[in-house]
Amino acid sequence: MDLIKDLEKIKKIRWAQRIGFDFYGTKVGFKIDNHEAAKRVRDIFPKKSVEIEFGETTVCFLLITKQDSKLNGFYRVEKGFPELAYDFEKFDDLCLQGIELKMLFTLAMKSPPKMFYFHAGAVSIDGRGIIIPGQTFSGKTTLTKEFIRSGAEYYSDDCSLIDSAGLLYPFPINLGIRGEIERNYKSAADLGALEGVKPVPVEFVLLTGFKKDKIWNPRVIDSGQGSFQLLKHLFYPPSINCKPTETLGLVAKLAKQAKFLKSLRGESKEVVCWFFDYLKSNN
Amino acid sequence: MNNSQNPVARENGLVIQETGEEVLVYDLNNNKAHCLNQTAAFVWKSCDGKNTVENIAGLIEKEFSQKVEEDLVWLALDQLSKESLLETPVMSKIEGVSRRDVIKRIGFAATLALPVVAMLSFPNQVLAVSCAASFCGQSDPASGCAAGQFCCRNAPASPNYSCQSTACTVPC
Numbered sequence: 192m193d194l195i196k197d198l199e200k201i202k203k204i205r206w207a208q209r210i211g212f213d214f215y216g217t218k219v220g221f222k223i224d225n226h227e228a229a230k231r232v233r234d235i236f237p238k239k240s241v242e243i244e245f246g247e248t249t250v251c252f253l254l255i256t257k258q259d260s261k262l263n264g265f266y267r268v269e270k271g272f273p274e275l276a277y278d279f280e281k282f283d284d285l286c287l288q289g290i291e292l293k294m295l296f297t298l299a300m301k302s303p304p305k306m307f308y309f310h311a312g313a314v315s316i317d318g319r320g321i322i323i324p325g326q327t328f329s330g331k332t333t334l335t336k337e338f339i340r341s342g343a344e345y346y347s348d349d350c351s352l353i354d355s356a357g358l359l360y361p362f363p364i365n366l367g368i369r370g371e372i373e374r375n376y377k378s379a380a381d382l383g384a385l386e387g388v389k390p391v392p393v394e395f396v397l398l399t400g401f402k403k404d405k406i407w408n409p410r411v412i413d414s415g416q417g418s419f420q421l422l423k424h425l426f427y428p429p430s431i432n433c434k435p436t437e438t439l440g441l442v443a444k445l446a447k448q449a450k451f452l453k454s455l456r457g458e459s460k461e462v463v464c465w466f467f468d469y470l471k472s473n474n
Numbered sequence: 475m476n477n478s479q480n481p482v483a484r485e486n487g488l489v490i491q492e493t494g495e496e497v498l499v500y501d502l503n504n505n506k507a508h509c510l511n512q513t514a515a516f517v518w519k520s521c522d523g524k525n526t527v528e529n530i531a532g533l534i535e536k537e538f539s540q541k542v543e544e545d546l547v548w549l550a551l552d553q554l555s556k557e558s559l560l561e562t563p564v565m566s567k568i569e570g571v572s573r574r575d576v577i578k579r580i581g582f583a584a585t586l587a588l589p590v591v592a593m594l595s596f597p598n599q600v601l602a603v604s605c606a607a608s609f610c611g612q613s614d615p616a617s618g619c620a621a622g623q624f625c626c627r628n629a630p631a632s633p634n635y636s637c638q639s640t641a642c643t644v645p646c
């Protein structure tokens with residue numbers, strides 16, 4: 192597949208809209224060739240982002256939906272050249288999910304020195320941040336959903352944002368809940384839950400994964416080792432190459448301030464009940 | 475290969491962060507992160523080119539108030555050398571079956587933790603930028619990758635996804 196398509200044709204496109212947002216220091220812009228698509232792209236802007244003028248953005252995407260089928264696609268512009276980031280036949284909900292994922296990668300790739308993205312769910316209970324790192328299919332969303340149904344505030348599913356001071360930021364993307372065939376996306380409000388509004392310190396890291404019939408029996412592991420293992424869950428792993436000092440600094444910070452609990456789990460309800468009891472008795 | 479008993483800790487090309495008892499190291503030359511536990515960190519810091527293996531064992535005894543064998547120091551040096559954290563590699567005195575015997579023997583005798591150098595490898599940014607910008611990094615439901623696998627495109631000419639066990643490191 193050709194990554195760099197016909198540059199001249201792309202240069203001649205009359206863009207319907209040029210829009211941009213600033214998300215905690217990363218300024219992302221979109222050029223979109225039709226108004227309807229622009230409206231749908233706005234829906235996937237991160238909720239805590241601030242809309243800015245396209246001219247202020249430093250990262251540029253092109254969304255082409257109405258040209259010939261060879262040109263249609265979602266491109267990231269790198270050093271003046273459009274690189275195909277996501278190819279699609281039809282601009283539909285599935286396509287938007289793919290575009291959102293590429294956007295998340297770019298946010299992680301272009302994050303400022305003091306911001307870090309992790310592949311983790313995140314919630315808060317009484318101002319105490321809990322993150323649930325894990326690979327895809329490990330059960331992060333199910334556990335995150337159970338936490339917020341039980342009264343925790345929702346901070347993120349799949350992509351959590353932590354700064355160099357060890358603070359967890361609200362990044363309430365829609366939760367991707369797997370059905371038998373495909374994933375359905377629901378907001379925290381759809382699930383009757385509250386979204387977090389302000390940064391909270393990360394106090395707990397749950398190193399867990401679903402295994403049928405397993406009983407949740409966590410042990411507190413060495414913070415240094417636990418924090419080091421968290422590096423495996425950087426949303427965009429090569430980001431450590433750009434800011435190794437800052438990344439190791441965050442690891443050291445989290446080792447000091449957070450507890451690392453490790454155990455496989457069965458049903459998520461068991462984990463959440465245990466956790467609320469634990470917090471009550473360790474307040 | 476250096477069989478010198480005066481090992482030297484490497485400094486060039488390393489980002490070092492102390493965290494409590496452990497030491498974190500990021501090697502800019504090969505994009506690897508290391509976590510040295512307390513014992514490994516102490517041995518590494520003692521590798522100043524002047525201390526012999528015997529000296530380092532003595533320093534450990536003084537610091538942790540317990541007798542240690544030189545083999546414990548060699549165990550640490552072996553790992554540090556393999557991970558390129560010494561200026562020049564040292565010739566391992568502990569190999570094969572004898573290494574396992576040494577670990578068992580030291581493990582039973584010592585209350586000090588055996589030295590451990592944990593390592594994580596990270597993809598090169600140049601390769602991963604084009605990959606992550608296009609398709610890779612996360613399991614894509616449309617690709618059909620199995621549970622726990624990452625979706626990656628394995629060749630520029632190929633439109634097909636391939637499933638990797640770790641995050642994609644293959645250039646697109």
